[in-house]
Amino acid sequence: MAAISKLTARGISALPPGKHSDGAGLWFWNRGENSKQWILRITVHGRRREMGLGGWPDVTLADARKLAKHWRSQAKAGVDPVKQREKERRQAERNLHLLRDVAADAFESRKAELKGDGKAGRWFSPLELHVLPKLGGVPVADIDQIDIRDALRPIWHSKADTARKAMNRLSIAIKHGAALGLDVDLQAVDKAKALLGAQRHVAKNIPAMPWSDVPGFYQTLSDGTVTHLALRLLILTGVRTAALRNCRVEQIEGDIWTIPAEFMKGRKGKTEDFRVSLSKEAQTVIKQALAHERGGWLLPGTRGKGPISDMTLSQLMARRKVEARPHGFRTSLRTWLADCTDAPHEVAETVLGHATGTTVSRAYQRSDHLEQRRVLMERWADHVTGALSSVVRLHG
Missing domain, CATH: 1.10.443.10 (Intergrase catalytic core)
Structure with a gap:
């Protein structure tokens, strides 16, 4: 059996330029000029693949061995580690879309159906005033019913109509996020409504003269x-x-x-x-x-x-x-x-x-x-x- 764990954490800093094997496909590559990184060599479907695992010392020897073990198990299951990592990276980037950006994009896509292209701002203002100050910097994929409940609870009864509009706009923004391929909770708004309960506010008609x-x-x-x-x-x-x-x-x-x-x-x-x-x-x-x-x-x-x-x-x-x-x-x-x-x-x-x-x-x-x-x-x-x-x- 080929030797593994050949390198030591203390000895890495003294290794000369070149590639040094830790065993089981894990290599330490000293490029010189303060450039050192970890490489994993692996075979998938009969093809040799080589993937970087990060630079040293940010990625320690222990970290590199854990990463190598993870990706070796993926390869053993028939998964190409390089393609899988790229897929996970893209997914992570999609899920980092902030609510404020997704909401703004949703507004842009709906302008054509709004009066005056929504220039008066009345469609977006319930979100802008009551939701985005609290949740705008949160990735839309991370927003759940608790977040929504806490954001709208202060106005749920006192400004019922505004709260209803904000909830509606937020639902549209979340659905827009789903259309963008984000892993959002499409039921979050309905669950937040259940947590908030029925509104006490009774809508009043605009006073009219007989x-x-x-x-x-x-x-x-x-x-x-x-x-x-x-x-x-x-x-x-x-x-x-x-x-x-x-x-x-x-x-x-x-x-x-x-x-x-x-x-x-x-x-x-x-x-x-x-x-x-x-x-x-x-x-x-x-x-x-x-x-x-x-x-x-x-x-x-x-x-x-x-x-x-x-x-x-x-x-x-x-x-x-x-x-x-x-x-x-x-x-x-x-x-x-x-x-x-x-x-x-x-x-x-x-x-x-x-x-x-x-x-x-x-x-x-x-x-x-x-x-x-x-x-x-x-x-x-x-x-x-x-x-x-x-x-x-x-x-x-």
């Missing part, structure tokens, strides 16, 4: 400022504040306002623009607003070159101690449609820019009910301005 009170409020918006005109147009059209704020003069032609698809939240799967029928009253408001136009914005802000701030309208209502909020006028309009008209459900929902029906039904039913909406929006304007008090019926 439709019967809207005419009185509308009459108070009479000073012709951008803020008053913006609120009037918001009430008359039932659009979201983002679409209103970002209204450009070129989007309006006659009695039609065409809102770009990127501002039409709530129409999942829709990629086309949305037409809003403008009542005579709405057109009058727009003509008044044109006197304030700046840089193409119909409703410009008081500072800079952009549109009116998203807080301006809310602050006006808050100063007046009105409980309702600007977004709530959509509810006022929808409730009026239900209480005072016989508009079909799909028409009433389209007034608010909502998609109705299944994906298949929408593929065949492509009407935006513009003519029916034109009648309804004119009657709504009559109600808002105090010119209508009767129930509206749609015929024909």
Whole structure:
């Protein structure tokens, strides 16, 4: 039997340049000029393989013998040590992906399906504010339900909606990691939810003004400022504040306002623009607003070159101690449609820019009910301005 363990830890430093056998395929190679390393010679499937085991003195004689024993056993089992080590190295590199990097990559891959390519940051902010400060520097493959529970427990009940969004985004990031080939726990989020338990927070709807009170409020918006005109147009059209704020003069032609698809939240799967029928009253408001136009914005802000701030309208209502909020006028309009008209459900929902029906039904039913909406929006304007008090019926 060939001798093994020929070298000694104390004698290695005195070995001259050249290769020195420790036995069983383990060699110490003194390259000179302070370069010394361990080499293992091994035969796999009839082929001689040679692999480095690290440099001395970082890898001691004892370490080298342990490594050699491990790889010899792999070779005896028919595994190529060189290929196996490379495979393990690649796997280790994949598993070192940090959550912050995987989450950012997941965000990039989803931008196309987010409003405005997610530039407002609302998709990523729950992760950025409540998860990444605690877990961003952790390899995504190491994250488990305990980590997630501890990160979100402080806001699980106090900021329930934000916590829910953060949990959802985190789940997407972990699935993205799995798609990258990382060894992640796809059940970690569900297990964290089980640990956190049911949320005590009860979601509250955005306060809305009763439709019967809207005419009185509308009459108070009479000073012709951008803020008053913006609120009037918001009430008359039932659009979201983002679409209103970002209204450009070129989007309006006659009695039609065409809102770009990127501002039409709530129409999942829709990629086309949305037409809003403008009542005579709405057109009058727009003509008044044109006197304030700046840089193409119909409703410009008081500072800079952009549109009116998203807080301006809310602050006006808050100063007046009105409980309702600007977004709530959509509810006022929808409730009026239900209480005072016989508009079909799909028409009433389209007034608010909502998609109705299944994906298949929408593929065949492509009407935006513009003519029916034109009648309804004119009657709504009559109600808002105090010119209508009767129930509206749609015929024909």
